[in-house]
Amino acid sequence: MLVARGLTRRFGMITAVDAVDLDLAPGDAVGLIGPNGAGKSTLLSLLAGDAPPDAGSFVLDGRSIAHLPLHARVRAGIARAAQIPQTFARLTLRENALLPAQHGARLPARAAQLWADEVLALCGLADKAGSMAGALGLLDRKRLELAKAVAARPRVLLLDEVAAGLTEPEIATIKALVDKLRDGRAVVWVEHIPFALRGTCARLVVMDKGAKLLDGPFDEVWSHPDLQRIYMGVADGRAA
Ligand SMILES: Nc1ncnc2c1ncn2[C@@H]1O[C@H](COP(=O)(O)OP(=O)(O)OP(=O)(O)O)[C@@H](O)[C@H]1O
Ligand SMILES: [Mg+2]
Structure with missing residues (x-):
């Protein structure tokens, strides 16, 4: 349904998103994690249409939409809940x-x-x-x-830290909502809280320094040694 290839976005010297490929099929629920500054929100912005990519292509249902502005993106079927409401x-x-x-x-x-x-x-x-x-x-x-x-x-629903600051019962409500909404569409959910993604997102993508490092079944990615490595030095010393 959605095929993104080589999506890249630079801010001056920083490559916030670095040649990211992403495929989404209807029904996919993808958790997207990575340390602060990994490029998660910027990737969602590129998909949502806030900002054009510096490089890369992006096709939804066979139609190239990488250069459509925000309002046209929403009509094409992409909607995002932003990190800052x-x-x-x-x-x-x-x-x-x-x-x-x-x-x-x-x-x-x-x-x-x-x-x-x-x-x-x-x-x-x-x-x-x-x-x-x-x-x-x-x-x-x-x-x-x-x-x-x-x-x-939307055909593709992008969620950027919608669970941050919510209690566990509130997050459970959102998980149930996402489950309900998944039919026929794809969800990409950025969150630092493992509880929010586990069980809801069968697939997990990890970004670090702009690049996509891991992409696969949740448990496989969660226990991958590279995941521990990129989170080393994070305050609480564990993933997310
Ligand atoms: N508008 C901007 N202008 C300049 N630099 C930016 C801008 N937006 C993001 N960046 C930089 O791009 C990089 C990726 O930022 P981004 O917000 O996408 O990370 P993130 O993975 O969403 O992090 P967090 O988990 O803290 O939300 C960071 O180095 C950030 O400082
Ligand atoms: Mg962010």
């Missing part, structure tokens, strides 16, 4: 979810409203649907960021 503070939660339901999923008005409300409920925000997004605390802002991405009904 990008919600519209002066809109209600319902309005925030309605925009991607209409313009991303391209649902007609009534269906979009129903879907927006359903997604807010799935993300545990039903009781706040009429509140202003600007009034939310961090956890609910993260949930809303997730809801907005899901509301677009």
Whole structure:
């Protein structure tokens, strides 16, 4: 479904993403891990369309989309929940979810409203649907960021640290949501918390210094000696 080849992004002297290849099939749930600064968020930005790649190609359902801008990417079927939530503070939660339901999923008005409300409920925000997004605390802002991405009904759903700062029961809710959403689409989930990815992501990709180092079945990658090596020197001395 998605084939990325040689994706590269530089910031001055730093190669944040260095010739990364990635293949995704419908139903794939891929955990993406790596130390701080490994290039995970930048890779998601390249896929989501925030920034054009300096090199590389990227095809979704047979269509080259590497140079499509953000809004066209969402319509093409790629949506991301960003590490720093990008919600519209002066809109209600319902309005925030309605925009991607209409313009991303391209649902007609009534269906979009129903879907927006359903997604807010799935993300545990039903009781706040009429509140202003600007009034939310961090956890609910993260949930809303997730809801907005899901509301677009993407073919590829990119999640950047949506579980950071959540409690285990809250993370379990998100895992159940991701499981529910996986049918017919692919999920790439960046997270430092192993509990969030284990069981939900059958596949694990490891990045370090911009490059993709490992890509395979979760348990195989998790126990790979190279994983221990790249995390050496990390404060708590273990992976993620
Ligand atoms: N807009 C930018 N301008 C300059 N450098 C950047 C920019 N965005 C990212 N970088 C650099 O690119 C590298 C990769 O950063 P990125 O945010 O993708 O890492 P990450 O794996 O998401 O890290 P974290 O786990 O801390 O979120 C880092 O060296 C970072 O400082
Ligand atoms: Mg990041």
